[in-house]
Amino acid sequence: MLDTIADILEGLEETIISKLIDRAQFKANPVAYEAGRSGFTGEALLSLFDLRLRYQEEMDASFGRYCVPEERPFCRDLPRPKRTVNLPDTGLRIDDFDRVNMTAQIKEHYLSLLGGMCEAGDDGQYGSSVEHDVYALQAISRRIHYGALYVAESKYRHDPGGCDRLLSRGDTEGLLQMLTRKEVEERILERVGEKVARAQAEVNRSVRRLIEPETVLAFYRDCIIPLTKKGEAAYIENRQR
């Protein structure tokens, strides 16, 4: 089971990489992240980025996206789904998937990634920039929550007694350590770096801007992997017994 989950997580790497490359075709465009500068009348508190994220999630909520465990929303108070989504049994044991919602921290990490990943400055392409931000965030969030939920359930089943002992002592640090597989993490980082290089090996550089493999690798190391583990711990702490 853990092998299948690892394969699925691996399959999501291409998606994350291609969304980041898409975003990096536009400059950093700081105006798009400043509250009150969206150009939308009456929206003094939100940036164009905030608005795009909310509009996208309202649409997605109507279509039932957040019925899927690994699709966790960044916004609160979204509309109810307008259709019924029939899920196969997920095998997860938690009463509310949103007990594992790492989106606030994902957004923070992502927004600080932009400075290093995009060319500095303003190209006026605010709409395209925030559109691609939202697609990148969705791909990153799916990866983190898929890992957090399914890896944690699998590891719990492998050693329920060990997990319960750590929990009863309130030893979150020990739990995080139990969830750590150093050699797996290193393999992921190496593979991601190679994929970023390969994805860009043959592009026409006169029209496509390249990103550094190291940028994505560092994002995996400092955001995706640790937040997945924090999410795993949150899942195990909230798992129904």
Next chain:
Amino acid sequence: MLDTIADILEGLEETIISKLIDRAQFKANPVAYEAGRSGFTGEALLSLFDLRLRYQEEMDASFGRYCVPEERPFCRDLPRPKRTVNLPDTGLRIDDFDRVNMTAQIKEHYLSLLGGMCEAGDDGQYGSSVEHDVYALQAISRRIHYGALYVAESKYRHDPGGCDRLLSRGDTEGLLQMLTRKEVEERILERVGEKVARAQAEVNRSVRRLIEPETVLAFYRDCIIPLTKKGEAAYIENRQR
């Protein structure tokens, strides 16, 4: 100028290919394209696909996407933009970009592509399928309209007298022939086939479904290239003098 346009069109190939591969990770899911089976109450005339396309375009219209010449909408009666989009001078000479709108034919070609590209059957993933349909359609439409508008303007400027002579005779066939560059088309087809193969060369086949280079190549040959040329002819016919 024609070289820069060709480079930009080339840069859009990766996007189209990756969106098609994304869609092909789900089965054909014919239910998602049947009117009245979306699960949305009161929507007897539309399919889930139709609804997703409309919701997406309503959101995008609010953000000003259709102020951009090559972004032509599939739906009619969309809301006005809620923000002002400042475009640099495009160099195009047409009073309404929607005089060149090939979306009806793009949609028809795309929907018949699905049967050959996706695995037959129903995996229940209707929401994801139509989400990726819309992203693929947007990428294809951008490629076709960018080519139609900017290639046509560039070719017109190269030989206004020749274009005007064909137009005054009402010789659309002659115009299409004038717009045809056989050797360029063959180079595109070859390159697209190679890119599809390369994009999938190293993926983990246990989690990612592959698509045939020939499928995308045929779509370029039978849809993207001819509709770009039809769009070019429409642009020249409607160009302001």
